[in-house]
């Protein structure tokens with residue numbers, strides 16, 4: 481079994497919990513509250529900006545142009561393409577995208593971003609690939625699953641979101657899996673253990689991110705913004 485297949489197998493219970501999560505089910509059946517969509521977009525805008533910064537750190541650790549190009553393409557993908565699913569949520573919620581940008585992170589988003597940043601600063605390129613991989617992988621599987629199970633038509637409120645993630649032929653997941661498998665062939669057992677741990681924690685944090693959006697998670701103590 482390839483290393484990426486091992487990762488997927490170990491994470492199976494978390495992937496299933498994500499598919500069953502009420503926010504993901506809400507995308508499938510078109511029933512999410514406006515506040516939940518807004519909370520998701522506010523947090524995801526910040527999350528994806530951090531993801532770009534982490535790709536930047538990954539580039540600084542690359543030893544060849546092919547790896548640099550892989551991360552560079554993904555930076556462009558977030559900047560130029562991954563705005564479409566956000567726009568879909570904004571349209572359904574009836575709010576302009578611009579007004580949902582620049583908000584503070586809620587606890588789970590903060591945790592997820594700090595987890596990725598720590599690995600990006602302290603880890604090898606293999607560890608960075610492992611910590612980032614659940615982001616594209618879980619969304620790709622969510623999209624494909626909803627396409628198969630619901631087969632939404634254009635009247636579905638989240639038609640664009642579902643097709644954006646589920647219909648990818650240029651899958652970054654496949655590229656990252658191929659690269660991680662190559663990396664794992666040269667890695668020590670200790671490094672592979674760390675890669676697995678980073679991957680599984682990111683999967684758990686993917687679940688927590690959906691939960692954060694569904695429950696409109698905030699910090700426990702409300703603070704007045706002092707100007």
Ligand SMILES: Cc1ncc(CN)c(N)n1
Pocket residue numbers: 524527528614615616619686689
């Ligand atoms: C939290 C999160 N995880 C994954 C994705 C898909 N790139 C996303 N937009 N946001």
